Amino acid sequence: MSYKTLLVHIDDSRRCDARVALALDLAQRWDAHLIGLYVVCEDFAKPLFGNDDGFVAQLAALSADRRETAQQAFLAAAERAGRTAEWRTPDGSPVDVTTLHARHADLLVLGQPDPHDPATYVDRHFVGEVVLGAGRPALVIPHAGAVPTLGENVLIAWDGSREASRAIADAMPLLQRARFVSVDVVGPTHDRESGPSAIDVAAWLEAHGVRASFSTTPRLGVAGTGATLLNRVSDLHADLLVMGAYGHSRARERVWGGVTRTMLESMTVPVLMAH
Known part of the structure; x- marks a missing residue:
């Protein structure tokens, strides 16, 4: 592909x-x-x-x-x-x-x-x-900062949704060339169901020749999922974030998902989005 x-x-x-x-x-x-x-x-x-x-x-x-x-x-x-x-x-x-x-x-x-x-x-x-x-x-x-590399160290935001699955499939050419790929699930500290889902994604990727690690990151305090993902990007020194994009129309006005809005406003690395 x-x-x-x-x-x-x-x-x-x-x-x-x-x-x-x-x-x-x-x-x-x-x-x-x-x-x-x-x-x-x-x-x-x-x-x-x-x-x-x-x-x-x-x-x-x-x-x-x-x-x-x-x-x-x-x-x-x-x-x-x-x-x-x-x-x-x-x-x-x-x-x-x-x-x-x-x-x-x-x-x-x-x-x-x-x-x-x-x-x-x-x-x-x-x-x-x-x-x-x-x-x-x-x-x-992003509108600021250099982009010295792209797709060498990729972070995938996984939440089990159709949009996230679509984003991974659409990013496959980049993922297959990456040196490091991480699948991360952000959720409340009491959420214990996300781990196996991330493991399944890693297995799916491996079938396409992509070896990925997986982890869950608790969403602590008042920080939203978007801010938590940006922190993970920084911690892992990722040069690309892959995620689903969310939004719908209401009363002729677009209503954005919180993570999508955060990334469009505050991204620090290139973000591959799919809906």
């Missing part, structure tokens, strides 16, 4: 170059076709100026310049890496078009929004909406 088509989200943010470099490295690992999908927020300034035709024209020209700059940077990076790559700039709702194009890829590479860089804003809950709607695994890269 391998990834044959990768899709990386391109924007005008400071972190985009690092995201593209990582996507090119992954494409090199699996000799995969890489698609650069340029999707940005086009409407953030329009409400400030209403229907001023002059401003709208200036905004369109500025957007075209930024798009051209991003395209040249992406294709140049691909050429330096010795990879062929495809550039796409679809029109339409950012979430809708990204979700549609994502469904034709084996793995998505997305960036965590950075509250200190407005260029990372595409749409409200953009990353989470794409992860939940695309039906494809997404590798989400």
Whole structure:
């Protein structure tokens, strides 16, 4: 099993170059076709100026310049890496078009929004909406910190759910190349039922050539599962977290699972999510 088509989200943010470099490295690992999908927020300034035709024209020209700059940077990076790559700039709702194009890829590479860089804003809950709607695994890269390695030391968050099982299956190409894989169950200190489940996951992985350790981590005090997992990532020096993504719609508003929300806001290493 391998990834044959990768899709990386391109924007005008400071972190985009690092995201593209990582996507090119992954494409090199699996000799995969890489698609650069340029999707940005086009409407953030329009409400400030209403229907001023002059401003709208200036905004369109500025957007075209930024798009051209991003395209040249992406294709140049691909050429330096010795990879062929495809550039796409679809029109339409950012979430809708990204979700549609994502469904034709084996793995998505997305960036965590950075509250200190407005260029990372595409749409409200953009990353989470794409992860939940695309039906494809997404590798989400933190907005801060270097990513010197990816997939050498992997932590799997296991809770017995459909989403977690899907995430493990979707991460298998990465897991099969990892040096260390740990399966961890986070739960209350009185929960004694999670251990055998983690053992079963380790046996499943071993059938695919992945040798994994397993453990249970108590959720102590007021710390949530997400915060506990982040502590485990730090303790194990993991460079990738694999987990299911959770969320549902209620009254036209997306309601996120607590762990999913924590990771989207506070991830410290790349996170492979699947729903």
